[in-house]
Amino acid sequence: MQSTWNKYVRMKRENMKYNLAKAKKMKVCYLFLLPYAALFILFFIAPICTSIYYGFTYYNILEPPKFIGFQNYVNLVLQDEVFLTAVKNTFVIAVITGPLGYILSFLFAWFINELPRWLRTIAVVVFYAPSIAQNAYYIFSIIFRGDAYGYLNSFLLQFGLIDAPLLWLTDPRYILPVIIVVILWMSMGTGFLSFVAGLQGVDRSMYEAGYVDGIRNRWQELYYITLPSMKPMLLFGAVMAITQAFNVCDVPRALAGYPSTDYAARTIVTHLFDYGFSRFEMGYASAIATVLFLVMILCNKVIQNALRKVGT
Amino acid sequence: MSSKKKIQHIKPPETNDRVDQLRYLAQIRGELPVEEEKPRLNVKKFLIISCIVLLALAGAFLLATVRLNAINAYNAAIEAGTITGEIDVTASTWILVRVLALVLAGVYALFMLVKLAHPKRRKPNRSFWGDLGIYLLMLLFAVAMVFPLVFSICSALKPLDELFRFPPKVFPSHVTMDNFSDLFVTMSQSWIPFSRYLMNTVFITFVGTFGHVVIASMAAFVLAKYDFPGGKLFFSVVVTALMFSGYVTGIPNYVIMSRMGMIDTYWAIILPAFAAPIGLFLMKQFMEGLPTALIEAAHIDGAGEFRIFWSIIMPNVKPAWLTIIIFSVQHLWNTNAATVIYSEEKKTLVYALQQIQAGGIARTGQAAAVTVIVMLVPITIFILSQSQILETMASSGLKD
16 A cells, blocks of 8 residues: 555656656747736636635625625525526526527538538528627517517517517516527527538548448438537537526626516526626625536536437 | 349449449449439429429419409409499408418429439438428528518618508618618717727727737647647636636626726726637647648758747638637627726727617617627628638537
């Protein structure tokens, strides 16, 4: 036992010495990395660390932060009913738009893969346009307007499906579905582009071999050949989908108002925004940010593990 | 004996297509059933038949329209009392005929498209009806995706009275540029001259993008091409950082920036944009595809690291830096940065436009015009550069 431990320590030490020597030899690499690394640590790593720290304090910017232990987290769960609503809404949105948006963007990328080149280009632009046309979701506030001039309302009225205009964006019953529809509309993002490009790069001879080996229809081909060779893109797309599904903020704020009726459109991020930039309770907001961050990391780990098993 | 007889029925492939050859081999070995030879599509004949079908449908549509108009006139006349007789109730049948003709024509057009897209024999494992169904589904979704965009362009072109018409129409009946000219009037009356907002955005976008490309490419170069202690760890942290949105890091970022005295300066937007993880990520993945021999050859010729980076690597990753330029421009063009910039004369264009948009009912037309202006810039850039972007995205996968 003792000897194994000694051996382990010696190995580690030698490893470190080797790495140090290597690092000295490759000094120029660190020089290249330095500007990016400095800014990255300053604006991405340091914020996460300070956010975790501020989560344990009471901090309102004017006074220095006061350490209060887990009080913020206790308050989040036990006192803040709005936070629980926000968590519920965020999860409903994420569970629906995340997987659905991800699957839809893969399916469409796969469908358009076999179109002639010019048609494929048009299709890519059509599907990708909503997610880059940043504030185009504003138009949904006209489509879903609550009076009879709103397009959906007037359409339904004309066909006699409803007899009075529905308040799509102010009635708590409808707000969440409307937001989910809009987010799904915008969900063909960077992941979609990655899928389109990845599908073009799948080795053709694999399909030929598969045909000879007895693959008989497109779905078998998808499961046994396409998906396994797309794994890297699928992993990347999953990261993008999770990011998009959990960071819902602009759409509910623009459509349902801020704050929305009965907090029906409150998500974790809008809650964070409220405490951080309206009430300046930075400690509390940081606790919310930490929770969101942990949930996202956890979700990412689970999904990456699940995706590794695809097609094997 | 019998197997020899079978071989004579199998036609050897005429082309060099590998699928055909493989199929031929498999058929000789008896592993694949021999299929009936499907004739190639005769394009001329197909087009003539299609013309006849479409003309017939158009004829049905026209006939129905004419009948419908006649019936309507007749019924109106009876109601007015100019002629006597019973009200004709067959109008609904003709409406049905009209709708049916339109739907059939649409489906047939799609059918033609599928046929013409694969004029030769079909690919293996693709059934015709499967293709048709998928394309139909896709067309449906494409229309749904495009509708809000088309709709916002249309409402920007409507005069004010049409914006508030009941029932509302999608397409404007009198196209007008009034909304845009109104927008310019509002802009020219703003407290800060509008060119100032534009200059702010242009400055932020330009500096931010330039710095981002240079800094991220330098880091990506060493991460992709050299194996040094800590490099892999750093990259995996960057990949995790792809998930941080501006909101999660927003609050501590604000605190850090205010400590550094950067609040209310352009640097509060520009410096974080320098370190955007997506740029480094795409650049590194793309650079990994470059042959290492290129660098070794340059080393032997006596080039320094910086020279290798600047005159060998950078010219070879043109699609990648175009892509990260576009992503960065898109991001910076759309920042409103309301949380870090307070002085009015430093606000961005998008912020100013959003203020106009928030002006309520009276500004509905101008708001639509704003949406179109803000939307068109990134979409145009994407259309112009989409082949480069797709080339870069081909290497975007996350390896284990």
